[in-house]
Amino acid sequence: MAIPTSSHYPAPEWSAYVDGELPAARREAMREHVRDCMECAAILRSLQAVQRGAEQLAHQPAPARPQLRSRLISVGAAVVEQAQRRQRWAALLTGVVVLAVLAGLAWMVWRGITTPTHPARTVVAAPAIWVSLDHVLVARYFVEPPALEYDVTIRNASARALEIIRVIVSDPLGEKERPVAAALRVEPGQTLQRVFSRPVGEDAKLRPGRYRILLETSEGRLVAEKVVP
Amino acid sequence: MTELDTETLRRCRRGEPAALGALYDCYRQPVYYLARRMVGETEAEDVCQEAFIAVFRGVGKFAGRSKLSTWVLAVTTRVCWMHLRKRRRVEEKVEPADAAEADAMTLLSPSDELINKEFLEQLAAAMDRLPENQRLAIALRSFEEMSYEEIARAMNCQTSQVRATLFRARCRLLKFLKGH
Numbered sequence: 001m002a003i004p005t006s007s008h009y010p011a012p013e014w015s016a017y018v019d020g021e022l023p024a025a026r027r028e029a030m031r032e033h034v035r036d037c038m039e040c041a042a043i044l045r046s047l048q049a050v051q052r053g054a055e056q057l058a059h060q061p062a063p064a065r066p067q068l069r070s071r072l073i074s075v076g077a078a079v080v081e082q083a084q085r086r087q088r089w090a091a092l093l094t095g096v097v098v099l100a101v102l103a104g105l106a107w108m109v110w111r112g113i114t115t116p117t118h119p120a121r122t123v124v125a126a127p128a129i130w131v132s133l134d135h136v137l138v139a140r141y142f143v144e145p146p147a148l149e150y151d152v153t154i155r156n157a158s159a160r161a162l163e164i165i166r167v168i169v170s171d172p173l174g175e176k177e178r179p180v181a182a183a184l185r186v187e188p189g190q191t192l193q194r195v196f197s198r199p200v201g202e203d204a205k206l207r208p209g210r211y212r213i214l215l216e217t218s219e220g221r222l223v224a225e226k227v228v229p
Numbered sequence: 230m231t232e233l234d235t236e237t238l239r240r241c242r243r244g245e246p247a248a249l250g251a252l253y254d255c256y257r258q259p260v261y262y263l264a265r266r267m268v269g270e271t272e273a274e275d276v277c278q279e280a281f282i283a284v285f286r287g288v289g290k291f292a293g294r295s296k297l298s299t300w301v302l303a304v305t306t307r308v309c310w311m312h313l314r315k316r317r318r319v320e321e322k323v324e325p326a327d328a329a330e331a332d333a334m335t336l337l338s339p340s341d342e343l344i345n346k347e348f349l350e351q352l353a354a355a356m357d358r359l360p361e362n363q364r365l366a367i368a369l370r371s372f373e374e375m376s377y378e379e380i381a382r383a384m385n386c387q388t389s390q391v392r393a394t395l396f397r398a399r400c401r402l403l404k405f406l407k408g409h
Contacts, residue, residue, distance in 0.1 A: 015396040019370065021377050050402050051370070053352040058371035062261035065274065069253055072278060073246045076253075076285035080244030083286050 008040050009033060018047045128158040129217075133224035136171070136211045138204050139197070146204055147197040148173055150213050152224065154194065156186040163218035167196050172209030174200065231255055233297050242289045252288070253281060256301045259372055263302060266356060266368040267309035268316075276312050280305040295382060302369060303383035313361055348406075355405035363398035370395055 009017075009030055016022050017030050034041045135151040150169060156162040164184040186192050196213065208228050215222040233241075233255050240248035257277075264276035283304050291300055356364055362384070369380045381388045 011400070012392065012396040015399055016392055019377065019395065021392065046403055047399055049348075050352065050399050050406075053349055054356070054367055054371040057349055057353055057356075058259065058262045058368070060262075062258050062265075068274065068278060069250065069257075072253055072281050072285075073250050075282060076249040077244045077246050079282055079285045080242070080249070080289065083289050084244070087289060 008037060011043055014040065014043050014047055017044065018051050128156070129162060129219060129222065130155050131213070131215055131222040131224045133211065133213050133226040134193075136206065136226050136228060138173075138200060138206050146200050146202060148200045148204070148206075149195050149197040150211070152194050152196060152213060154186050154192045154215070154222070156188060156190055156192075158219070159188050160219070161188060162186040164215050165218065166216040168214045168216070169196065169198060169212065170214075171211045172207045173204055174198070238288070238291075238297065241285075249285060252284070256284075256298065259298065259302060260305045262371070263305050263365075263368050264309060266364055267306075267361070268312050269357070272312065276305075276308055279312070280308040283308055295379065298372070299375065299379045299383065302372070302375070306365060306369070306383045309365070310361075351406055352402065355402045358405055359398055359401055363394055363401065366391060366394040367398045367402070 013022070013026075013030065017027060020027075022030070030040075034044055132153045133150060134153055135149075137149050137151075138146055139149045140146045148169075148171065154162070154164070162185070164186065166179055167184075168179050184192075184194070206228060210225060210227050212223065212225045233252055237248045237251050241252050260280050261273060261277050264280065265273040268276050280301075284301055287304060291297065295303075356367060359367065365384060366380060369375050369383055375383075377388045377391045380391045384391065
């Protein structure tokens with residue numbers, strides 16, 4: 001006899017029914033069905049026989065092994081002690097690692113508070129050091145060729161000396177970003193007025209546009225601009 | 230299956246020999262049965278021993294999220310799997326539980342359904358012929374307290390998988406029994 005597949009409950013359902021793993025309503029419906037259905041009743045009986053047989057096998061007494069028992073108990077006591085020791089070491093190690101991580105974090109936080117991360121950049125934005133471009137003009141002297149002059153004021157109110165390494169100007173008269181001077185020192189608390197210049201042509205005139213001076217310093221870049229209308 | 234009381238379990242965690250003996254006595258039967266079904270009679274005792282040592286080693290970490298019996302059987306299951314993996318026994322290929330298998334499943338005649346000694350012997354022999362996972366599912370299900378969920382936890386799979394595996398196993402057992 002084969003398991004019927006239509007108009008009956010499927011065989012896997014009966015398997016779950018035997019195990020009591022179906023919802024109550026479903027189980028009740030199947031119980032009703034099996035009363036009148038010989039085919040499903042046969043399937044159920046077979047599955048129940050197999051399950052009951054397996055349960056009986058499981059409850060057959062295991063062979064008594066007194067020697068195995070005593071050996072296992074003595075080994076077991078040692079094993080438990082070893083496991084406990086291992087757990088204590090693991091807990092200790094975890095504690096040390098956690099402490100080390102916390103100490104590391106605390107150090108990083110402390111260091112982050114006391115040390116500026118990017119000194120060169122922060123100084124440029126700080127009011128302690130600033131530069132202003134006061135005038136731009138084309139100067140003509142008797143003995144020297146004409147020059148485009150940048151009148152600049154540099155204020156160093158910080159506690160450290162400011163080294164000006166390079167000065168670059170850009171303007172509408174000539175090439176852009178042309179280096180014009182180097183190596184200048186502004187002491188702490190000093191305000192320096194300085195003229196930076198670059199030679200221009202005989203017939204050069206001040207043209208409208210943006211005049212820009214950039215100072216590369218030991219504390220970062222300083223920039224000043226002036227727009228000539 | 231009887232459960233160990235909490236006081237004895239606490240003493241087991243401290244490694245007291247008497248408590249460990251009580252734990253052994255309490256679960257010897259199911260552990261041995263599971264080992265017997267999974268690895269055969271000759272190696273069952275070794276596996277049983279290994280399983281209990283694993284249980285003793287882990288009893289301190291047992292968190293009580295499941296019944297102790299379920300946990301002990303799960304540990305035994307792992308030991309059986311490891312043992313079988315070592316042995317690398319070639320098993321039959323598991324067939325899917327499709328309609329064809331269900332159709333082909335023959336049923337026991339009413340006279341066969343009587344559970345007698347002969348039937349049990351045939352059933353035990355048939356169980357030994359099952360693929361490992363089906364054998365394990367049937368063996369775990371033989372302890373009536375083990376629900377699908379607990380079996381799934383022990384076998385490290387889904388509940389739906391347990392249901393399907395048990396069905397396949399029973400189909401096969403019926404086939405073997407009929408053909409005997």
